[in-house]
Structure formats: structure tokens, C-alpha cells
Amino acid sequence: MAARDYIRERFFPHIWCQGCGHGIVLNSLLRAIEKLGLSKNEIVMASGIGCSSRISGYVDFHTLHTIHGRALAFATGVKMSRPELNLIVPMGDGDALAIGGNHFIHAARRNIDITAIIMNNRIYGMTGGQFSPLSGFGTIATTAPYTNIDHDFDIVDLSMASGASFVARTTTYHAQQMADIFRQAILHEGFSVVEVMSQCPTYFGRKNKLGGAVDMMEYFRDTTTPIGSKAKKKNPDLIERGIFIQEDRPEYCSEYDQFIERAMKGN
Ligand SMILES: Cc1ncc(C[n+]2csc(CCOP(=O)(O)OP(=O)(O)O)c2C)c(N)n1
Ligand code: SF4
Secondary structure, eight states: OOGGGGBOGGGOSOOOOTTOTHHHHHHHHHHHHHHHTOOGGGEEEEEOSSTGGGHHHHBOSEEEEOOTTOHHHHHHHHHHHOTTSEEEEEEEHHHHHTTTHHHHHHHHHHTOSEEEEEEEOSEETTTTOEEOTTSOTTOOBTTBTTOOOOOOOOHHHHHHHHTOSEEEEEETTOHHHHHHHHHHHHHSSSOEEEEEEOOOIIIIIHHTTOOSHHHHHHHHHHHEEETTOHHHHHOTTSEEEEEEEEOOOOOHHHHHHHHHHHHHHTO
16 A cells, blocks of 8 residues: 555645644654555554644544543553554654653553654644743743743653653654654554654744744754764764664563463463
């Protein structure tokens, strides 16, 4: 099947603003799935609420558009009952790490076989540009007109510390790398986190005078570098992108099956 065959055309036109990074994420995701040759019936996408979460409306898989911050809880339920299916959960930084932060930490800790995609545009896009936990100190948002005094944290560090067994970061500038990382994340058996630095030109870009979508993507090009590059040694402020960890560790559903088997035998 070609990438465009996975699209649910009746839901178009999409809601995203011109230049929003979320469409690039959708494109790279469909290219990864095309390469894997998965059928629509093998994929379940669960999402919460947000511009990023709207991706679930545009793909012709089994989809659940659920509650803000709770997509991973729904996905966990689906995966536990049908472990043979591929669960993909697209989230915004607010959905995944503000209201959904606790669900995120515990899904990672369990190492359940779900692919979590975090579209980090450092803002609540859908609700009008409020600051998120990823906005960062000194940025401007509609709810921080005199600059934000909250500090952000590193999604990759949080994911690794919480127990995710596949952790990666990429950007909307690096669409081909993104597709390749998505492919590997879906294949990986365990909790996979892919942070995608994505642009919201409408709120984060405009409020912080970062220019248009192209300027924001060029910023991702210029401020990131492959993991372990020479450039990083020279300039420690560069943000690394690539796959940080990819480890085989006991996966939650298969551990659960073994536990049930032991319980049935009474030992
Ligand atoms: C329980 C609940 N609280 C708040 C909201 C309002 N709300 C909807 S989306 C959203 C944040 C969206 O930001 P993010 O998840 O980062 O995604 P983006 O829109 O930036 O892609 C909020 C606060 C809601 N729908 N439900
Ligand atoms: S408000 Fe921002 S995140 Fe939402 S669609 Fe527009 S550009 Fe994208």
C-alpha cells in the first residue's frame, strides 16, 4: 500500500495552520508505515486532544480520539487486550507531559509495547498559545506576556529515566530521519518514545518573534546535531538528535501472559 492509501480523505481539509509542523510528522509516519508494509487493520492509533492529537482523525487505521492527557491509558487497555496490534500514540508536549505526565512516566516504566510520538512545539497550540512545561524560561506565551519563569526539562532524559527502552529525537526539518526513526520505533518491542521538535508558527513562533515556518525549521537545522558529533564537542549547546537507546528488555504484555500462565498452573 502507498502512503496516501492510509489517509482518511473524508476528514480533509485538515485543521492545521499553514506551516504547522504536525503535517510533516503525519507524512513521515505514513512513509514509515508504508515501508513496514503494515495493513490498516494491524494498527491502532489512540490520541488525546490538541492540534497534534488530531492526526488520529486523518489516518484510516483503527483510531480512538480520547481525552486530553489520557491517550496512553486508553492505548494500554487496547494493547493489553490485543497485544498483537501495533499501538501508536501521537501527543503534543502539553498532552504528553503536562496533564498526561503521570501516564507517560508509568507507561514508560512498564515498558509496554507502544510507540509514543511527542510533537514538541513548546506551546498549547489548540487552545490559543498558553505556555507548556516545554516552553522554557524566558519565552513568551499568551499566558506569559512578561516572559515565562518556569523551567523546561529534557524529554529524552525523562523518558530514559522513566524506563522507556527506545528513545529518540528528531525534528520536522529532518523528515527522512524522522520516517526512519518511526519505522524502528514501531518495530521495537517495548515502550518507544520519539520526540519531534515541531513548529507552531501561529503561537510559539509569532509570540517569540521567530519568523515563519521555514525560519523555525532552519532553526531546528542549525541548533541540532547527530548524537556524538564533533560539532557537539565544540558547541555543547547543540541539541542531539538520533536514537539514544534501543534495548531489549522484558515487555509488559508478554510478562503479563507469563504471569497468567504461572497463576493458572498454581506456581
Ligand atoms: C481535561 C482537559 N483539560 C484541558 C483541555 C483543553 N486543552 C485542549 S488541547 C490542550 C493543549 C494542547 O497542547 P498540546 O498538547 O501541546 O498540543 P498542540 O495543540 O500544541 O499540538 C488543552 C489545554 C481539555 N480539552 N481537556
Ligand atoms: S495553532 Fe500551532 S500547533 Fe495548532 S495547527 Fe496552528 S500552527 Fe499547528
